[in-house]
Amino acid sequence: MNEASRPEEITEAVVVASFGACSDARTRELMQALTKHLHGFVTEVRLARDEWQRAIAILAETGGITDEHRQEFVLWSDALGVSMLVDALAIERPTGTTESTVVGPFWAAGSPIRRFGNSIGEHSGGDPAWVFGRVTNESREPIAGAESDVWQNGVNRLYAVQDPDVPEAHLRGLFHSTRDGEYAFLGIRPTPYPIPADGPVGRMLAATGRHPWRPAHIHVAVHAAGCESVATHIFDADSAYLDSDAVFAVKPSLVKQFVPRTLEDPDRPSGVSGSWYSVQMDFVLARQPDRAE
Numbered sequence: 001m002n003e004a005s006r007p008e009e010i011t012e013a014v015v016v017a018s019f020g021a022c023s024d025a026r027t028r029e030l031m032q033a034l035t036k037h038l039h040g041f042v043t044e045v046r047l048a049r050d051e052w053q054r055a056i057a058i059l060a061e062t063g064g065i066t067d068e069h070r071q072e073f074v075l076w077s078d079a080l081g082v083s084m085l086v087d088a089l090a091i092e093r094p095t096g097t098t099e100s101t102v103v104g105p106f107w108a109a110g111s112p113i114r115r116f117g118n119s120i121g122e123h124s125g126g127d128p129a130w131v132f133g134r135v136t137n138e139s140r141e142p143i144a145g146a147e148s149d150v151w152q153n154g155v156n157r158l159y160a161v162q163d164p165d166v167p168e169a170h171l172r173g174l175f176h177s178t179r180d181g182e183y184a185f186l187g188i189r190p191t192p193y194p195i196p197a198d199g200p201v202g203r204m205l206a207a208t209g210r211h212p213w214r215p216a217h218i219h220v221a222v223h224a225a226g227c228e229s230v231a232t233h234i235f236d237a238d239s240a241y242l243d244s245d246a247v248f249a250v251k252p253s254l255v256k257q258f259v260p261r262t263l264e265d266p267d268r269p270s271g272v273s274g275s276w277y278s279v280q281m282d283f284v285l286a287r288q289p290d291r292a293e
């Protein structure tokens with residue numbers, strides 16, 4: 001029987017006594033550190049009973065609002081900087097390889113495979129942007145057949161998974177690099193948008209005087225055999241909010257210039273009938289470490 005009643009005794013009973021005998025070392029480490037820090041937080045702020053009840057209600061609401069289209073737990077992780085911290089603590093990538101950033105809640109499986117240079121737009125709206133570059137390994141050798149999974153928000157600020165008025169695959173697609181490692185697609189110049197702010201995360205942002213905006217970006221997740229996958233963004237160098245991203249995801253190496261181009265430009269992609277932009281983003285993938293059996 002636990003007979004702890006003083007605060008330190010309660011913490012000791014949970015952290016040391018209850019988890020001390022856990023036979024799996026990693027589970028023991030995780031549970032002991034989690035409860036130690038949780039108890040430390042409660043003790044430091046002298047959490048009141050009604051505050052803890054409100055916290056539990058917020059967690060319940062987070063679960064309630066989460067479904068296949070809305071992931072409020074991911075949003076907490078992103079808005080509290082935990083996603084970026086976990087990413088920063090993950091295995092170090094060799095210098096010069098493409099940096100990763102948040103995946104966010106709007107990636108969806110099953111994007112259509114599209115051909116080199118094709119458009120990802122299946123609905124009107126937005127200034128065309130030709131996105132191109134090369135996928136290489138650490139030695140800068142081209143990787144053929146690397147898969148780029150791309151997704152971006154529309155001019156109404158919504159991703160297709162949030163928007164019942166556009167086709168499911170609007171502004172999404174899978175592209176495979178050529179023999180020379182090249183990839184290209186026609187997207188739209190991205191626009192800033194607010195992360196969903198009508199739930200518990202939005203209330204936290206409002207209560208703390210934080211804004212919900214993300215700077216304009218295109219998501220790309222690149223996968224190739226024998227290489228570490230990277231989920232990253234192409235940020236628009238002229239966007240607002242680059243210095244105050246609501247989810248702390250901007251890295252200078254990912255910020256690129258969208259170059260204005262004209263109708264007369266001989267490189268104008270087919271299907272473009274006005275002014276357009278181009279942006280180059282090369283992806284350098286790290287070698288997958290040899291895994292001991």
Ligand code: BEZ
Pocket residue numbers: 075078102103104105106195196214247
């Ligand atoms: C996104 O970029 O899609 C995103 C990332 C984190 C939170 C919300 C949205």
Ligand code: FE
Pocket residue numbers: 104106153214217219
């Ligand atoms: Fe996004």
